[in-house]
Amino acid sequence: MLIASYNKEQLGDVLLTVVAPDAATQSCEKKGDIVRIFDVESGQTTGYNFFNASKIISGLETKKGQIFLDNGQVDALNEALKENGFSSELVVDAKPKFVVGYVEKSEEHPDSDHLHVTSIKVDDGHLQIVCGAPNIEQGQNVVIAKVGAMMPDGTLIFPGKLRGIDSFGMVCSARELQLPNAPQKRGIMVLNADDYPVGSAFDFDKAAHLFQTEA
Incomplete structure (x- = not known):
């Protein structure tokens, strides 16, 4: 699962991604311009927030709402995760919902x-x-x-x-x-x-x- 959304007017230059359903108890950790949200009990990642997202991937200027990320954009986000010390990766989900x-x-x-x-x-x-x-x-x-x-x-x-x-x-x-x-x-x-x-x-x-x- 990979759900991404962007709304600069409401949230600033922040790309929100969801990779799993919300957990009953969640916490977060911040490294650089990336915040990881995770399930406290299992440690499973439920999402990432990418701040200054337009510096990581292009084409966000005209976006508002849900975004369907392509392979190149996901690769760029994964590189940013790696550079900031996160070990997990996002996986492209191109199937129609x-x-x-x-x-x-x-x-x-x-x-x-x-x-x-x-x-x-x-x-x-x-x-x-x-x-x-x-x-x-x-x-x-x-x-x-x-x-x-x-x-x-x-x-x-x-x-x-x-x-x-x-x-x-x-x-x-x-x-x-x-x-x-x-x-x-x-x-x-x-x-x-x-x-x-x-x-x-x-x-x-x-x-x-x-x-x-x-x-």
Whole structure:
């Protein structure tokens, strides 16, 4: 997992990276212009903050929000980690995090009157996802935010439990995806299977017209 974000207006010249879910108890250590965040109990790194990031990698001037780092940028960040005395390395994660999935199964949650436990076919297998949308049904093509995705509002998608059932991702509504003119109501977005085949990366630009209103 490698999630990166940058917002100079809000945070200054700082690149934030996340490599693992937040731990219950975290601490940090600073070496030079890099801060490592880690799980106190296990010692596992959960992220790095790179200060004066534009001196390490180029192309940040026009960025705001999530950034998809290429191999060269990750190599430069790893070199900075090494120069500052950190032993671990970042790994490029180029797999799409928003994909088209197919609802193969949807069953009522055993401990909820509104949640459903679903099995979703995606690009690299199947995901169990607990979903609270009232309109989810077997046989739908839907948008899946996989573990490691950053939602448009900045929310990160990690594995979780809902009422005791494991969930590995999120079935998205058009509102949550912040598509133009998206309906401001509950309910997942159901896709046309011919236009959005199962396993493909979800194309935000292509979907931007879905809720256009005629002039």
